[in-house]
Amino acid sequence: MTTLTINGAERTLDVDPDTPLLWVLRDELRLTGTKFGCGVAQCGACTVMLNGMPRRACVTPIRTLAGADVTTIEGMSGREYDAVQAAWRALDVPQCGWCQSGQVMSATMLLQQLPAPTDQQIDEAMAGNICRCATYHRIRTAIHDAARTLEG
């Protein structure tokens, strides 16, 4: 049994303690916005916010999360998130869409830390998120656009 906060609600989960957070979110809670891409912390499709920082849910066993505060894309809000959502839509960033929850999570947390990132800072923050459709060009532009709207 592990008790933690997920998207603002306290949850007590009675699952195999080795279960990665990813499968708890998806199978138990049906929070399917968090995606599976690799299972080994290579692709970023499963990125969630853990105590305010990006975390790969696929390699995070539930037993390590007692008392933790987890936010998935379903529970995201705030200025940076809204700016990212708007910029993503304005540019039609997604192609297949599978990686995009993870991209949006990483981009939002980047802007929370660095309101006006440079290209290089974007590359560093986003390098863990693979997009096989290679929407990188628009991701980079969208992050800059979102940063610009946050300035005002």
Added chain:
Amino acid sequence: MTIATSRRGFLGATSGLMIALALPLKGRAQDAPPQGAEQAVPPALAPAPVPPNAFVHIAPDDTVTVIVKHIEFGQGPLTGLATLVAEELDADWAQVRGALAHADDTLYANLAFGMQGTGGSTALGNSFLQMRGAGAAMRQMLVETAAEAWGVPAAEITVAKGRITHPSGKESGFGAFAEAAAQRPVPDNPTLKTSDQWVLIGTDLPKLDTASKTDGTAMFTLDQFPEGAQVVVIERPTSFGATVASYDDAEAAKVAGVRAIRPLPQGVAVYADNTFAALKARKALKVEWDLSAAETRTSQQIMAEASAAAREAGRTVEETGDLSGFDAPGATVIEAEYQFPYLAHAPMETLDGVVTLAEGSAEASYGCQFPGIDRAALAKTLGLPMESVRVNVLLAGGSFGRRAQGTAHFATELAEVAKAGGPGSYKLMWTREDDIRGGYYRPLSVHRMRGAIDAEGRITAWENVIANQSIMAGTAMEAMMKDGLDSSSYEGSIGLPYDFGGFRAAWRQLKTGVPVLWWRSVGSTHTALATEMFVDELLEAAGKDPVQGRLDLLKPDAARERAVIEAVRDLAGWTGKVQGDKGYGMAFAKSFGTYVAQIVELENRDGRPQVTRAWCAVDCGIPVNPNIIRAQMEGGIGFGLGAILHSQITLGENGAVQESNYDDYPSLRIHEMPQVEVTIIKSDADPTGVGEPGVPPIGPAVANAWRALTGQKTRALPMLQNPGVV
């Protein structure tokens, strides 16, 4: 492959089209999930003639749902085909939704294939008249209904932005007349707009699936949880063609949540209550494999065999002029052998599917590119009549060809899972390791090139012998092979726009036990590399500029090729020279009827090419949605770049695949993505596809720029593991 664009084709062979009866469509604004289609479209069991409602549904609340017969995995048909309908219907874009059609080879045939299917970048081209016709017919039926209701002549009615109006002041949305319009006969020859009347085609309409893919609510296969479904993973052989000799499931069976462990033709399947239990139990399985029928050669051995084969004459697939240039006095003869590895598609969503088996029927839902072939395979494996099997097509997290299966291997596996499990629901999932090691690769290929240059610096002879494995042979696609030739093995190496004097291309078919498949742009994944790298080398040897040299080689009728090459030259401000620490290279390729030329700029960073900019000119006929065209060029460039820099699948001892996940089969990452600029050629030619054609030129453009900068000639891929020869 010819694309049927006859007017007759627009509603399918004998079809009619009517407006849906007030069926409520689930789903959010702009984004009806596939379940919407499932509800609204008549069951696949409907007998001939083709029933109505095939392509457009209008709900009482004015929502227009376009049923899209092609799968959406990022390449844009959901938006593209909906645009065509909305244009002729005069709908407002805000009222338009898209939903994916279920499997039905009669209703939803790709007019280029004669069966339902997505591939070869044909979605927009084959639908261009059909979908516009559907929209125009619907519009006419609505107008006639309104005319009758209002007691006015139909000719006095106008439709714009989803409103039907009459000068008398009468006005209505579509929904109010939807049900009555459904009773009217379907017009045979609805009038289509002329291009000057278009208001949606040619504009950057926002994509219908963007919102749900941005906030995480888009539903894919893995997101389906049918009531009581068990999760299934399969322990698979380590060598292609190996079978289960014996297995020990004592430890695996102890894992909490495991429901069953069963041998299947594909391996040993674990059935469990949840994903983690299935994965954990699979890890605990001990399986002995029988390798007696397996492919046990290493990829090095297969490459050596391909290399030897490419030194033979091969079967001629195109020959023009004569090859005397090779023997002419004073001629310089240049040779090169290019080696291309196996490639996995590695779409972000691995193969997965849900299936429900009931007494006497089955329903499967997943992202498949040939739903009709899959449906037949499910029926056959389950011993059910076709009419009792339904296949729903869901959004897929990428494909790049991986879900276009002439062998229906995944559908068959899904059926085996259900058959062995008995009545109930199952969710079958491949892990990334299953995906990378699972075969169905872009075939390993070798090109052996020879070119002759005469004393005046003219290219006078060209020969290319290609050795690789056929994708179609041994599959349902074999019927498309003519005379034992699989043109997808060498497409892109023939019908070139360049006049080389004498020309010969030949193919040597290899046979291996490694399953192969089309990989985004298919033959052109390697033929464009070989052709455009070699042309560049010959031009250099002849002392010519890569861009002007190509323009000078073009045949007189190559106007569209000329236009894209000139356009990209101008866009990039091509000088043909190394500038500071930056090198430049160009390449051209026509694939699937679309013309693309690209120029790249790159730097040498510690011996590795870092591509900083890419310019692209594309001619795909009438540009229906320029935004999607640009996106596909950007994505094609990134996808192709990742492959030529990083990607290869290698087989080691006993033919076991040595790569397993994104760590040892790396994908392009954001810091490797160049800035991309795209220009689209204005055209009134019939539209052609853009999903694949952005890929072929990027590889050779990068290799050519690298050679210009460093003098190293690329002879094998991936570039990062195969330093070129000097």
